[in-house]
Amino acid sequence: MHQPDHLKTVGLKSTLPRLKVLSLFEASKQRHLSAEEVYKLLLASGDDVGLATIYRVLTQFEQAGLLMRHHFEGGKSVFELNQGEHHDHIVCMQCGHVEEFYDATIEARQKKAATDRGFTIHDHSLYIYADCNKPKCPNKIQS
Amino acid sequence: MHQPDHLKTVGLKSTLPRLKVLSLFEASKQRHLSAEEVYKLLLASGDDVGLATIYRVLTQFEQAGLLMRHHFEGGKSVFELNQGEHHDHIVCMQCGHVEEFYDATIEARQKKAATDRGFTIHDHSLYIYADCNKPKCPNKIQS
DNA sequence: ATTGCAAATAAGAATGATTATCATTCATGG
DNA sequence: CCATGAATGATAATCATTCTTATTTGCAAT
Incomplete structure (x- = not known):
C-alpha cells in the first residue's frame, strides 16, 4: 500500500511514531479514529507513544494530505486515511x-x-x- | 415577535436570564452567536448573567427548538434563532x-x-x- | 565512527470550551 | 402570601487539545 519511505515523499521524516500511526490506520478495521483511540490502540500493541505526539502527527498527516480530519458531533476530531476520492x-x-x-x-x-x-x-x-x-x-x- | 410568555409555551419558566438571552438573539445583528459572545454582549449591556447559566440556557433553548446549534470549525458551538425554514x-x-x-x-x-x-x-x-x-x-x- | 544541529519526542503544564456541583435565590401554583 | 421545586451563579471539574521545555534522535558532514 505504501512504500516504506512514503512519509518522505510528503516531506516528513520516517520516524517510528509516525510509521506506527500510519500503519495503524492502514491495518485498523475502523476507518475513523480519534486521537485518543489511536493513543490507546498503540498502547495496547505495546507502542508507547505520547498523546501529544499523536496529536502532532495527526495534524501533520492532515496537512500532508495523508489523513482527513472530520468534526463529528461530540467535540472531538476523527481522522481517516485519505484514499483519494472525496466522500x-x-x-x-x-x-x-x-x-x-x-x-x-x-x-x-x-x-x-x-x-x-x-x-x-x-x-x-x-x-x-x-x-x-x-x-x-x-x-x-x-x- | 414573541409573546412575553413564549418561554412558557415551550415548558420553561420566564426568568430574567432566559428573557435576556432570547431578546439578545432577536435584537442582535449577528444571527450566529457563541456562548462566550452571548455572555460578553449581555455584560456589555449591563446584564451580568453567569457563564454557566448561558450554557445551560442555550442548551435548553436548543432542546426546546428555539435555537439551533452549529458546529463550525474551531471547536466552539454557535447558535442561531430557529426561525422555521431549514438552511x-x-x-x-x-x-x-x-x-x-x-x-x-x-x-x-x-x-x-x-x-x-x-x-x-x-x-x-x-x-x-x-x-x-x-x-x-x-x-x-x-x- | 564522531560530531553537530535541526527536528522530533515525552511529559506534563496550560488553555479553552463546556459541564458538574451546590448553596442561595426566584417563579409560580395554591 | 408562602411553600416548593426549579433556576441561578460562583466555582471547581472535566475533556480535548495545544504549548513548553528538557531531552533524545536522525542524519549529513567530518
Missing part, C-alpha cells in the same frame, strides 16, 4: 456506525451555491445524522 | 462571515442517500468553507 458521511446516532457516500449532484449544487454568492469554495463538510436500522445496531454510542 | 451555511474562512442557503435538490439527494442505505435520517449538517471575496473582508477570523 461524505452518514453517522448512526445510535451505534456510531459510519457509512460513506458520494453524490455528484450534491457536489455540483454546493459549488453552484457558493459561486452564486461570490464565494470561492475551499472545502465542505456534510454529515447526515440518522439511525442505521441495522439488526446488529447495539443502540448505544461506542465511545 | 445550510457557507462560512468565510478569512473573516468568519456566514451566509445561509437552501437547496431543495441537495436536501432531496441527502434523503435519498440515507434511505438507499437503509438509514432513517434525523438531521444533517452541511457547511461550505470558502472565501467570501468581499472587498470588506478583513482577512482575519473574528474571534
